[in-house]
Amino acid sequence: MAVWAGHLAPMSAGLLLALALLTGAAQAGNQKEEALSDSVRLALANAIADARPPKPSFRTEAARARYQAWFDEMSRRLTKRLPDLQTRTEFLETAWYEATRAGLDPGLVLGLIQVESAYRKYAISIAGARGYMQVMPFWTKAIGDGDRRRLFHMQTNLRYGCSILRLYIDMERGDLYLALGRYNGSRGKPQYPNAVLAAWKKWEFHPAG
Numbered sequence: 001m002a003v004w005a006g007h008l009a010p011m012s013a014g015l016l017l018a019l020a021l022l023t024g025a026a027q028a029g030n031q032k033e034e035a036l037s038d039s040v041r042l043a044l045a046n047a048i049a050d051a052r053p054p055k056p057s058f059r060t061e062a063a064r065a066r067y068q069a070w071f072d073e074m075s076r077r078l079t080k081r082l083p084d085l086q087t088r089t090e091f092l093e094t095a096w097y098e099a100t101r102a103g104l105d106p107g108l109v110l111g112l113i114q115v116e117s118a119y120r121k122y123a124i125s126i127a128g129a130r131g132y133m134q135v136m137p138f139w140t141k142a143i144g145d146g147d148r149r150r151l152f153h154m155q156t157n158l159r160y161g162c163s164i165l166r167l168y169i170d171m172e173r174g175d176l177y178l179a180l181g182r183y184n185g186s187r188g189k190p191q192y193p194n195a196v197l198a199a200w201k202k203w204e205f206h207p208a209g
Helices: 015-023 038-051 061-078 085-101 106-117 138-143 148-152 156-171 176-184 189-203
Strands: none
Touching: 038 138, 038 156, 061 085, 061 106, 085 106, 085 156, 106 156, 106 176, 106 189, 138 148, 138 156, 148 156, 156 176, 176 189
16 A cells, blocks of 8 residues: 655654665655646647657767666666566666656656655555556646556656656756655655655666776
């Protein structure tokens, strides 16, 4: 059963993260329906509708090598959570593609997924949020085709989640702490942002050399 961070008694970020990991609980992404301008709504709708496959492409061999090093390290870290190699490969390719496409650090996205759903593709929170990034179904009507079932599709879920987080970061003028709170529906409360920031540290990538 999912647990919403906004309903928990105050505790340290580390304890909150440990609780989520031990119970497999999802920190429900109870995003609030925002009053979006027509231009913002159109931009989000266009981003969601882009059907290009999530295959990374690179301009230089150095960039390709850096990505491969990141992929190998993240695959090793994810083995216990996603033991099937094909599933893990598709997940990491998609997470990297959608994160970088939205101008986000892939490590931040992996940390958010850890806190939100514990890497459970079919997670549903008590608030109704769905999938890896716990996207609220109202977004499918606001900027998508209205089919909430597609939120259990890997790329669709990650694309919505990354696009929504990017929107919130822009709305908060780059303040990641407030943007994360908005993503969780608990803006101004410390538990959820602190838990995601702590998880992000576990997914940071430091290339050799």
